Amino acid sequence: MKFSCEKYLLLNSVATSSRAAAVKSAVAALEGLLLECRGNTVTISGYDLKTGIISSFPADVIDEGKIVLNARLFGEIVRKLPEEPVTISSGENLLTTISAGASQFDIMGTQAEDYPELPLSENEQTITVRQGTLKSMITQTNFAVSDNEARPIHTGTLFETENGILTMVAVDGYRLALRREETTDCPAEALSFVVPGTALSEVEKILNDSDDTAEICLGSKHITFRFGDTVLISRRLEGEFLNYRKSVPVSGKFDVIANRKEILTALDRVSLIISDKLKSPVRCTFTDGMVSFLSMTPIGRASDECAVSGDGEGLVIGFNNRYLMEALKAAPSEEVLIRLTSGVSPCLILPTDGSDRFLYMVLPVRLKNEA
Numbered sequence: 001m002k003f004s005c006e007k008y009l010l011l012n013s014v015a016t017s018s019r020a021a022a023v024k025s026a027v028a029a030l031e032g033l034l035l036e037c038r039g040n041t042v043t044i045s046g047y048d049l050k051t052g053i054i055s056s057f058p059a060d061v062i063d064e065g066k067i068v069l070n071a072r073l074f075g076e077i078v079r080k081l082p083e084e085p086v087t088i089s090s091g092e093n094l095l096t097t098i099s100a101g102a103s104q105f106d107i108m109g110t111q112a113e114d115y116p117e118l119p120l121s122e123n124e125q126t127i128t129v130r131q132g133t134l135k136s137m138i139t140q141t142n143f144a145v146s147d148n149e150a151r152p153i154h155t156g157t158l159f160e161t162e163n164g165i166l167t168m169v170a171v172d173g174y175r176l177a178l179r180r181e182e183t184t185d186c187p188a189e190a191l192s193f194v195v196p197g198t199a200l201s202e203v204e205k206i207l208n209d210s211d212d213t214a215e216i217c218l219g220s221k222h223i224t225f226r227f228g229d230t231v232l233i234s235r236r237l238e239g240e241f242l243n244y245r246k247s248v249p250v251s252g253k254f255d256v257i258a259n260r261k262e263i264l265t266a267l268d269r270v271s272l273i274i275s276d277k278l279k280s281p282v283r284c285t286f287t288d289g290m291v292s293f294l295s296m297t298p299i300g301r302a303s304d305e306c307a308v309s310g311d312g313e314g315l316v317i318g319f320n321n322r323y324l325m326e327a328l329k330a331a332p333s334e335e336v337l338i339r340l341t342s343g344v345s346p347c348l349i350l351p352t353d354g355s356d357r358f359l360y361m362v363l364p365v366r367l368k369n370e371a
Contacts, residue, residue, distance in 0.1 A: 001065025002089035003037045005057065007078070007100060010086050013044045013055040014075050016230055019202050020046035020053040021071035029068050029114040035088070036066040036112070045118060046071060051199045052118040052233040053206075063089070066112040067096060074098075077105050118233055125218040127161055128185040131227055134214050135207040137168050137179045138200050140330040140358065145197030146172035153239030156194040159216070161186045170197070171242050175323050176361040177330060178244065184213055194241055195223050199234035206230055248361055249346060252339035256286060256310030257352055260336050263291070264328050266304040270295040271321040273302050281365035282321045286312020286340065295321070308338075317343045318367040327360035343367070 014033065022030040025048070034045040042059040045052060067090045078086070081100040090096040094109045138157075146154040158169040166183045169176065203225050207214065217224040225232040267282065270293045274280055278297040285292040288311040294303045317340065327349050328336070339348040349360040 001035070001037050001067055002062040002087070003042055003059045004062070004085055004087045005042065005059035007081055007083055007086050009057040009059070010042075011078050013042070013057050014071075014078050016055040016206060017044040017046035017053045018071045018075050019205070020048055020051045020232075022048040025049075027114075027116070029110050030116070031071060032068040032110055032115070033071045033074060034066060034068050034112060034115045037061045037064050039064075045115075047116060047118055049116065050196070050235055051202060053202065054118065054231040054233075056229045065090070067094065068110040068112055068115050069096060069107065073107065077107075119222050119235075120224065120233065124220065125187045125189075125191055126185075127159075127166065127183055127187070127191070127216040127218070128213050129166060129181070129183045129216070130210075131207045131212045131214045132209040133181050134216075135204055135209060136332065137166070137181060138204040138207075140179050140332060141168045141170045141177040142197055142200050142204065143326050143330060144170040144172055144175050144177035144360075145200075148173070151239075153194060153237050153241050155198075156196045156237040157200055158192065158194050158241045158244075160190070160192045162190040169241075169244050171244065171247075174320070174363050175327060176242075176244060176247065176359070177327065178359040179332075180357045191218060193218055193223065194237040194239075196234055196237055199223075199232065203232055206232065248359065249339075249341065249348065252341045252345075252348065254286060254310065254312045254315060254340045256291070256308045256312055256338050256340070257335055258291065258306065258308040258338055260328055260331055260334055263306045263308075264325060266293055266306045267321060267325050267328070269304045270302040271325070273297050273300050274321055281318035281367060282324070283367055284317050284319060286310075286315045286317075288313075312340060315340055315343065316367065317347065318365040319347070319362060320365055323362050327362050331358055331360060333358070 017033055025031055036043045041056050043056045045054045084101040086100045088098050096107055096109045098105045160167040167180045169178045214227040223234050280297045283294040291308050292305040335352050337350045337352045346361045346363050
């Protein structure tokens with residue numbers, strides 16, 4: 001195997017594929033990257049048996065072939081090479097030479113035959129969506145994915161398509177995040193599947209904010225995301241996902257409209273005396289045209305308020321400050337409608353225009369009687 005290429009192309013591909021390489025594995029090859037040269041293209045793959053990432057780029061291929069190189073070491077070498085064209089070659093003895101300018105490294109590789117085959121999806125169904133749209137939808141839901149392995153299905157995000165609309169839902173037992181957007185193209189039949197949150201975090205990092213399209217290919221056991229010269233493959237999560245339609249209240253007693261940034265700023269201030277060691281709910285009091293925030297911990301007391309439109313008639317409700325702030329940060333709108341019923345009922349954060357393009361539900365925290 002032998003090829004030459006621009007350093008930036010190689011570096012981007014290595015950085016992308018390394019996201020899926022195993023840090024430590026009983027299968028040594030999984031700690032490496034698979035390099036394959038064919039035609040005028042070099043493909044680099046990383047795979048940890050759960051998620052695989054394949055990145056391709058154009059190169060001057062002199063001899064076709066493939067080899068596995070340790071991901072950490074190879075990545076460090078490429079990063080520190082001079083900004084000149086890079087040449088990589090390996091022979092039958094697996095010794096691989098990496099050179100650029102006056103710099104040269106000789107490292108041992110592993111046979112490509114030792115690398116597990118990536119489970120390419122059968123592409124039974126394909127959903128097409130703008131990269132920027134998919135990236136924002138992941139950002140605005142993935143924070144609510146559960147990390148509790150007792151319910152593995154909720155460690156992923158639910159994808160649903162119907163009538164050209166893509167819906168993504170994440171839940172963790174304390175909150176729910178939902179986003180809806182139109183797709184560029186999707187099958188006529190309704191689809192429903194769950195993608196691991198860890199895989200979606202990697203998809204989010206690789207996607208850009210452009211109008212370029214991304215394809216989501218649904219197989220029987222795996223999901224394949226295709227965007228540009230990159231492919232990410234992930235296993236599907238199996239199980240019964242929460243019936244979110246029945247979990248979200250259909251009505252509320254109080255509706256108030258707030259500026260998202262203003263309410264976030266006030267919450268951020270009263271959260272300064274709350275920490276992982278000093279946990280305490282934020283007490284929220286909704287009155288006519290105002291919401292007041294109060295937090296108390298052993299190190300002190302903090303209060304603030306924010307003007308709103310609407311009257312909560314003095315309703316007092318407590319929230320985990322981080323859960324409420326993350327929901328407000330994710331909401332893709334300058335103004336949000338906050339729907340409340342009682343101090344023990346879920347709070348909903350909705351669009352002010354009556355649409356269903358986003359919904360965030362946060363469960364309250366029971367407050368002590370004293371304020």
